[in-house]
Amino acid sequence: GAGVSQSPRYKVAKRGQDVALRCDPISGHVSLFWYQQALGQGPEFLTYFQNEAQLDKSGLPSDRFFAERPEGSVSTLKIQRTQQEDSAVYLCASSSMGSLVGELFFGEGSRLTVL
Template sequence: GAGVSQSPRYKVAKRGQDVALRCDPISGHVSLFWYQQALGQGPEFLTYFQNEAQLDKSGLPSDRFFAERPEGSVSTLKIQRTQQEDSAVYLCASSRVGTRGFNEQFFGPGTRLTVL
């Protein structure tokens, strides 16, 4: 596609619900990243994929957060038993080469998650 797309753009969940956020990277991009951006803050790294391999998940805040990229293209970030502190914008980015994003990352518009 023309750019990185994310869906849904907005998600409202009740506390305790599970949510799934989708990222469609630019076609052919090897690297994929997830970030969490809290209100008034900069993005914070969550996890990194090189093709289908999750090479770094050090930023995932708890074991309620899980990400996958089974075929090395589309990725899903899943949050189980959502809490209010999970409310944030979740950004996805992709990069052409597999060097942990050292080259330019292209960001999607984000999914704004609100947990009530």
């Protein structure tokens, strides 16, 4: 597709379950970001990949959160033992360049609800 694709769009999990969220960036985009957006708030940075290398994971809230991009294209954000405070929209964004001069393209997000 032409844009950033995320799946699933909606996920309901019981507390304690593991979830995996997928991001398919725009083909050829070097940079990939994950953000977490709570209801009524701006997105908060989670992690950054340049190709397959995870160069910044300073925003991951706990060791229950893990992200990978093994072949430098598709990325997966995994949350283990989900808790209610993990409920949020998880946004993936990609960019063709490694600097802000390039435009960041966001996907529609995956809305996670933890019961």
